[in-house]
Amino acid sequence: MIIQINRNDIAIPERSTGMNLLTFLREELRLTGVKIGCGKGFCGSCTILVDHKPAKACQKTVVDIAGSSVLTIEGMANPDGTLHPLQQAFIDAGAIQCGYCTPGMVLTAHGYLMRNPNPTREQIKRAMAPNLCRCTGYQQIFEAIETAAEHYHL
Missing domain, CATH: 3.10.20.30 (Beta-grasp domain)
Incomplete structure (x- = not known):
């Protein structure tokens, strides 16, 4: 197999x-x-x-x-080793707290943005609902996804 x-x-x-x-x-x-x-x-x-x-x-x-x-998450980075724009957006928005939930959050967002590269905040909230973060609120996560969405229009 x-x-x-x-x-x-x-x-x-x-x-x-x-x-x-x-x-x-x-x-x-x-x-x-x-x-x-x-x-x-x-x-x-x-x-x-x-x-x-x-x-x-x-x-x-x-x-x-x-x-x-x-x-x-190990396969998300670009072939040259630079971070994928979504990963960078999570860092830039301060969306990484302890980091434990981050790989699942990033991959869920990536899968969603590949299907819907122009989401509303409400659509992002619904898409991310299956992922829990115990550290803080979700605002920075939503902001990171909104910021990264522009890279999915290519």
């Missing part, structure tokens, strides 16, 4: 096909930007993109994503 993860084709060993996807990404591939949160799909800390759509890694097995394209 082959899965594309962060633009790389990964051959999945047979022993790993039934593994929880979150565990596989963190322990087998060392992609620790995928965070362990509630383990029940409620918090969004483990959000990744599967075929450009947000998915909770804690709720999937490796075999669930066979033949899919997966993006984790």
